[in-house]
Amino acid sequence: MLKLSLADAAKQRARDAAARIAGSFAWLFDEYTSLTIERTVLRLMGIDGALKDGKPLPNVVVDQLRAQQALARGAAIPVANAMLAKNISAQSVADSVGHGELDLSELPKAAPDEIFKILDTLSDQMLAHIAKQRSTREQMFAQYGPRRVPAIYVIVATGNIYEDVVQARAAASEGADIIAVIRSTAQSLLDYVPFGATTVGFGGTYATQENFRIMRVALDEISEQEQRYISLTNYASGLCMPEISAMGAIERLDLLLNDAMYGILFRDINPRRTLLDQYFSRMINAYAGIEIQTGEDNYLTTSDAVEKAYTVTASQLLNEQFALLSGIKPEKMGLGHAHEIDPELPNSFSYELAHALLTRELFPEAPVKYMPPTKFASGNIFKTHLMDAMFNFIGQLTGQGVQLLGMMTEAIHTPHLADRSLAIENAQYIFKAVQDLDASLSLAPDSWVNQRANQVLNEAAEFLEGVAAEGLFAAMARGEFADIKRPETGGKGLDGVFRKDEGYFNPFLNKLTKELGL
Amino acid sequence: MLKLSLADAAKQRARDAAARIAGSFAWLFDEYTSLTIERTVLRLMGIDGALKDGKPLPNVVVDQLRAQQALARGAAIPVANAMLAKNISAQSVADSVGHGELDLSELPKAAPDEIFKILDTLSDQMLAHIAKQRSTREQMFAQYGPRRVPAIYVIVATGNIYEDVVQARAAASEGADIIAVIRSTAQSLLDYVPFGATTVGFGGTYATQENFRIMRVALDEISEQEQRYISLTNYASGLCMPEISAMGAIERLDLLLNDAMYGILFRDINPRRTLLDQYFSRMINAYAGIEIQTGEDNYLTTSDAVEKAYTVTASQLLNEQFALLSGIKPEKMGLGHAHEIDPELPNSFSYELAHALLTRELFPEAPVKYMPPTKFASGNIFKTHLMDAMFNFIGQLTGQGVQLLGMMTEAIHTPHLADRSLAIENAQYIFKAVQDLDASLSLAPDSWVNQRANQVLNEAAEFLEGVAAEGLFAAMARGEFADIKRPETGGKGLDGVFRKDEGYFNPFLNKLTKELGL
């Protein structure tokens, strides 16, 4: 078996530093909330729908509360109060607010214990639903058998949920284990989640709850047809991390892209906002049994994959520590890395092998998410197809958890039906060809591959220790991550972060904290 | 480094049996000659050209002698006699015979010492020319540096030598080290070598001396342009093995397909004829410094590559022993094998790895010729391209001598210009990606790969011992090779084999025997 000998000390140093960094945000997690967190609470209380102009009702309600400076206690209490006052459902409260028929600040205040009681009931209902989705998933896996390793993960991105369904069904029938519906460009930057089934997106399809539902129904059908559970995934990043997690939990998404720092670095979203949102978002994921996936690949699409390999390791360790704080178990941490080395570099395969083994061995329980070549994918589809084959080779050889298949048209367009099918064919052929190869091989002592892995680990440890000393926000402000400077108070969405006051109440946060044993 | 542990005893058993088999043909090599051997003598004496109807002059002369029952002494003496009688060159003798103006049997007999003298001069001249071609090649390699390992070998096969030149030049500029001009279908079965530049062939271009010359000139030009010596190869198989070797030696071909048994098994050429012809043919190759390449791939295009893997090993060992008898050095033995495992078979890569390592380690000095997937190549060019990538991977990983590149259109047509270019791109990318990977890896003790290699070796040893006991011809007659029954007196060309009489004289056979130290 291919096994690295990693220096234990370096592993420990790196992990300790990451833990210190993640551990230093209790002030933020304990004392702040955000617009999207409050909208999440409303969604979990059962509020959905949108105005004619598309503005979702959770936004309408939260915005009204905010305008009335009534949000510091959270959105749950005022809405529960309105339910009691009017004796209507949470949804009807939102509808009335939406129609301009209800002003939440003008209602009589109900007795606190009544408010807490109704919130207790509502939150129990929703958590029961989520728990049921979780056990449905578990039952299906038990019935059909576990996912293959690596799992075959493909994207659909037509921009139209109905075309997406066709493409997803075809892919699943051909052997895909996980379908990712790529989001429309820049949805990250919307401070709301669009509503309903959508047919127009750019480079992807909007993530909406209805789109989630439509796709889940289609995949459940194929799961039955193929007697294989087909997982569904989407993106919980950007300005609506916890809302999307909640929607995913409700509609039984199985995985979510959910990175602690992606929004900051790659979307210029405010650092405080991002860390705060990811904290709650991940608690929902943890409870829902959703496997998170992190976006370390983004470091390498921007920077050089050899020179900056250590940034992947460092980010994985940070994502791990932040995830632990939200109650996510190692076996649900799809930490990311990517096959982005210049194909012109001699020994590109050996570099990749070292990096891929390093990730596997640092996180032995994690269903590591391995991203395909994209940066050096070119209009030469034949060459790109080969690069994807080398990527698939390493994925199987090193037992990655999830293989996000590369497409030969990566540099040209979002995948056509045939592109995806060829990608699956590529993976299936290579996976089978090198199925048990790992068992025959070992790594020569003092081999270049082993040395390279240790080098990257050391660089990561050193880097993280520097960040721990300096503070994460300070390091980001200085451009230590991905060469991009992100000041603590810069970026989008900071004005959506605010201090909770004493009376703040979030029934889900409280219950999840308990359920997850945090 | 990937290194097998092969059982020494099995190696020895297999090699001994092969040596016994090859050693049992002294009666044939010493006492017989063939039409093509005699035509070869004439060609080496300087006779070339053809009649209007295309019949080559070496055939015309030999056929006249044969008709007059005057061939048992060989063709050299009668032609030398005519040269003396008429005081003309060997070419003029042939021209006159061709024009029906000369009857070789009607000439006065010159004194034997005069005949031997003139033959001595002629053969010295030709051997000097061949030696010069050999040293030209050696100088060019010394000047430009050695071939890469594995060397990039591509075919051209347009059927038109002038189109072939375009395609060969392009391929060499892109990085090909060796150009093979594939022969027109069934040229093997012609008992003559066509004459002149040709533009119409099926599935390949006729092997003619003029075509050899045209291509050599083109490649010498590119060699200079690229500062890399570009080798040329063709096929010395079929009914004209030694003639093609002679033409190749004269025109500085660098390699020749030249298998001891291919003609018997895959072309239904008579067994005696084939073994006899290969013997002389290989002496010429040995003297000319031509690297021979053997056709073990053919076993696997017909039979199953796993079940019949041992036939490749057995054939390699036989080809080795026959080659040694003709004075070929191990470093000029391009023993063949092929990547022909069903891509649907789990662990196809591991099988190939075992087989490829076995060949490398059994013949450590041989520039092993590794053939690409062909049988399972399908009209799905994308899949075939991937299979070729796996083949290239193993070629580099195990350090094969010559990588005969597969083309993604293998199942469709003889290669288009772009197909070949993509094949070179494929090899160059993979070779670079796994350049030094071998140095990092080792084979686990008791690994499946090692066990598989030993299994094949054992099967080969057992098989060869059976053949040695039974006799090669008897075994072939029983269909022991490639499941095809080839009786000793069946097949094409047996009537072209005849006993030499006491006065037989072949100046080249004698000189080569001496020069090669046989």
Add this chain to the structure above:
Amino acid sequence: MSKKNMIRPYGDTSGDGKMQLSFCLPVPPDAWGKEAARLLLKNIGYDEIEICGVRDLREGYTHFIAYAVTPAFVDPSNIKVKVVETPVMDMEATDAYIQDNIGREITVVGACIESDAHTVGIDAIMNMKGYNHRYGLERYQGFNAINLGAQVPSEELLRRAREANADVILVSQVVTQKNIHIKNLTRLIELAEAEQLRDKMLFICGGPRISHELAIELGYDAGFGTGTYSTDVASYIAITLAGRIVKG
């Protein structure tokens, strides 16, 4: 005519007409060459041409990889296919069928004719061991299968068939460069006609570029392409011969 029911290529939006192309032109790998490639596709009739790959092939040639949209479509009502229509039975069923409907062994003589040495295909149909878990005709009780192998001159095939009193001739042609297979197959049929054998036997050809349609065009009774199994051929022969016996 409404385009609604017409068949059009599909990339990621119904009827988007997307196609992938690759080709080589005798032009340099520069903007001029790329424009030549674009114009070629335009002249063929493509829209939204995207030349995404440009590879220098040296010697004045360049390889282009492109995606483009075709306005072309196919009217499904125009699609007519000639295929072998007899049902496919397994070996046991065919043997039983022959016993019941013909009552004697069927003699089949097969070969790769002329310069073609690709026997794997015909062996897959005829040899005992067969192909992909279907035994070949040699294994059938109802067939007397004579496989002459590679590179058999047409004359010899006909001679052997006459000698054996064959019911069926099987011919394989794999090499197709410069349409040599068409020439060879045509010649065989012409010889058979000259020798008045054509109507005495079923003439069946096969090979990776053979379709039933092409076979009919060339004067054969049937043709079989890539992926044929012995069962396809055996059923066809048994049923067709039984039909003739009844009629004849």
Add this chain to the structure above:
Amino acid sequence: MSKKNMIRPYGDTSGDGKMQLSFCLPVPPDAWGKEAARLLLKNIGYDEIEICGVRDLREGYTHFIAYAVTPAFVDPSNIKVKVVETPVMDMEATDAYIQDNIGREITVVGACIESDAHTVGIDAIMNMKGYNHRYGLERYQGFNAINLGAQVPSEELLRRAREANADVILVSQVVTQKNIHIKNLTRLIELAEAEQLRDKMLFICGGPRISHELAIELGYDAGFGTGTYSTDVASYIAITLAGRIVKG
């Protein structure tokens, strides 16, 4: 018109017209579907159609791989290309040229506009470290380079350019699905015209699907595609601005 000098695809015989195609149709993976594929290619105008690959894509779709011959050709005299024609100088030469011909720093403001976040391309042109061993504009002495980065609204880009008194605007557009790049680039130019900035600055766009020709069409001064280096852009700017200064 003689076909002799016309440009035609090349497989292995001059002018043979061979092309490789692949596409997906909403048809089953059987003989009927294959015939649909053949007819489609026939309708496009191809000859000698060989459908060599047939892959079941499920859900009623099939992928076809084919080789075919096109009778189309390109008349070389019809090939006109619009390319940036200024010579390319290296950094030192460009700096010297600016000093000699312009005598002051050139201010350049760049951005990925609207929803586009693909900064790697514009960074390759503008950032200090550059791309493939060519430093970016920030490193030039003759340039004052301001890179606004990703997802910059067109309004903001124009505002910043006005503030900085820019000579040149650089816009990058990488996402092209549903021609969003055309929409974004058009909108920027229209805004610039409305604000009367269009003629005060050079407008240059770039991205993998941008050509000089397209840029001109959209109202830009120049466009740069795949494989552009900072040197190409810097030389173009310096020489073009120098020309305007002389003229203006």
